Amino acid sequence: MAMSTPDPGRQPERTLLAWRRTSLGLIANGALxxxxxxxxxxxxxxLGIVVLVLSLGCWAAVSAVYRRTKGGAVHALGHENVLRVAAGLVLVVGLFDLYAVITR
Known part of the structure; x- marks a missing residue:
């Protein structure tokens, strides 16, 4: 039997779409x-401007990684550092939201 390379299937595309949904949610949050x-x-x-800029940057960065790897490297989109940055961004946006609710 010949060894074949693993076929990533649609996983890279699904990962990209998940990142885009996260970015879109953050963009909507910034707009609000x-x-x-x-x-x-x-x-x-x-705070709204900062969140919008960071969210659009996240969208652009994920799209650039996907294009650079030609959609074939799931690990690039799911890299540990990328996940840490995204978690940090979500935490910062959550703190901004908390501030907005408390000061309302």
Missing amino acids: LLASGHGSSAVRTG
Whole structure:
């Protein structure tokens, strides 16, 4: 029997879509923070802008990794450092949201 390389199937594409859903949720969150601060709070407006920029950066970075690996390297999108950055981003956004709710 000849040894064959493992076929990743659709796993890279599913991983990319999961990252994009996460980024989209963070983008929506940033937009809501921005809207809640419009005209009333410069801090909320600033937090909304920061979240939007970070979320769009996350979207662009994941798309770039996927294109660079031609969709065949699942481990690149699921790398430990990428997961740490995403978890940190979600935590920061959660803290921003908590601030927005408490100061409402």
